[in-house]
Structure formats: C-alpha cells, structure tokens
Amino acid sequence: MPFPKELRAENLLLRSLMEEDWQLEYDLSRVPDVPQWTYYPPDLDEPGARRRISRTKERQEARLAARYAIVIDGRAIGTVGIGWRDGGAPEIFYALISAGRGRGAATESVRLLTTWLFDHGFTAVALETVAGNTASEKVAERAGFRQTDSYLGYQGGESVQVNRWLRHSAPLV
Numbered sequence: 001m002p003f004p005k006e007l008r009a010e011n012l013l014l015r016s017l018m019e020e021d022w023q024l025e026y027d028l029s030r031v032p033d034v035p036q037w038t039y040y041p042p043d044l045d046e047p048g049a050r051r052r053i054s055r056t057k058e059r060q061e062a063r064l065a066a067r068y069a070i071v072i073d074g075r076a077i078g079t080v081g082i083g084w085r086d087g088g089a090p091e092i093f094y095a096l097i098s099a100g101r102g103r104g105a106a107t108e109s110v111r112l113l114t115t116w117l118f119d120h121g122f123t124a125v126a127l128e129t130v131a132g133n134t135a136s137e138k139v140a141e142r143a144g145f146r147q148t149d150s151y152l153g154y155q156g157g158e159s160v161q162v163n164r165w166l167r168h169s170a171p172l173v
Contacts, residue, residue, distance in 0.1 A: 003066035014068035025049035131161035
C-alpha cells in the first residue's frame with residue numbers, strides 16, 4: 001500500500017518530507033527535549049539533517065515507513081510518521097519544535113494518521129512514549145490511545161522505561 005503524499009485536516013497539513021525540510025530536522029535536533037524523548041540525534045549538522053531526509057525518502061519508497069512535515073499557516077512546525085516493527089501494528093511517532101506546541105497539532109496529526117490507517121484496513125495502531133514524557137502521554141490520550149504495556153528499552157545508549165499505547169478501530173468488548 002502506498003503512503004499518501006499529503007493529508008489534510010481543518011487547519012493542518014501533513015505533507016511528505018522534502019529535501020528542503022533538512023532545516024526542520026536540524027531545528028528539531030536542537031530542541032532540548034526532542035532528543036531526550038525521541039530517537040532524534042542531538043545537534044545534527046546540515047549534512048546529517050539532509051541524510052535523515054534522504055533515508056526517510058528511501059524508507060517511504062520501500063514502504064517501510066513514512067514521515068510528514070506538520071504544517072500550520074504555511075509553516076512546518078514538526079514531523080509525524082508511521083513505521084512498523086516486528087510485523088506488529090503500525091506505530092505513529094512525532095516531534096514538534098517549541099513554537100509549534102500547545103496548539104493541538106501533535107494530537108490532530110496523530111488522529112489524522114490513525115484515521116488513514118484505519119481507513120486502509122488496519123485494526124490497531126500503536127504509539128510509544130518514554131516514561132515521564134507527560135506531554136506526549138497527553139497527546140496519546142487525547143488521540144484516543146490507551147496505555148497497554150511497559151517495557152525496558154534503550155535510547156541513546158541509556159536504559160529507559162517505554163510505555164506502549166494502542167488504539168483499536170473498534171471498541172474492545
């Protein structure tokens with residue numbers, strides 16, 4: 001199944017990352033809590049940011065993952081994506097620059113991708129947060145996800161507690 005090039009909500013556009021989005025990757029790697037809570041490496045340089053965009057395009061062409069710029073009022077304020085691990089439910093992930101926060105963009109982006117996945121036959125969608133990332137946990141809750149599991153994971157060479165969240169296309173009985 002091909003990923004969409006873009007998805008729209010009332011005040012929000014998700015569009016596939018483009019080469020010129022290297023600046024967004026660069027900026028996200030400098031927001032102090034983005035590398036803390038996500039897999040973004042800290043302090044990417046321009047070549048590193050461009051490589052991330054190139055890798056994203058390759059993974060999207062291979063239908064392994066997709067990443068989108070979150071655009072409000074013509075400005076990219078973050079990224080959101082879909083990936084698969086171990087053949088399980090598709091997983092959504094996201095990160096916003098500081099200026100993009102507090103506007104509901106992360107929640108709306110997660111809802112938009114979740115709806116697209118449900119509309120294309122998936123019955124469950126996953127999301128993971130590092131324990132203690134209360135802002136991201138609130139996004140998951142507002143988007144209709146429920147925490148189902150926790151496990152010990154690794155991020156940046158450190159051991160971290162990871163919370164797994166799921167949303168099902170139909171309510172569980």
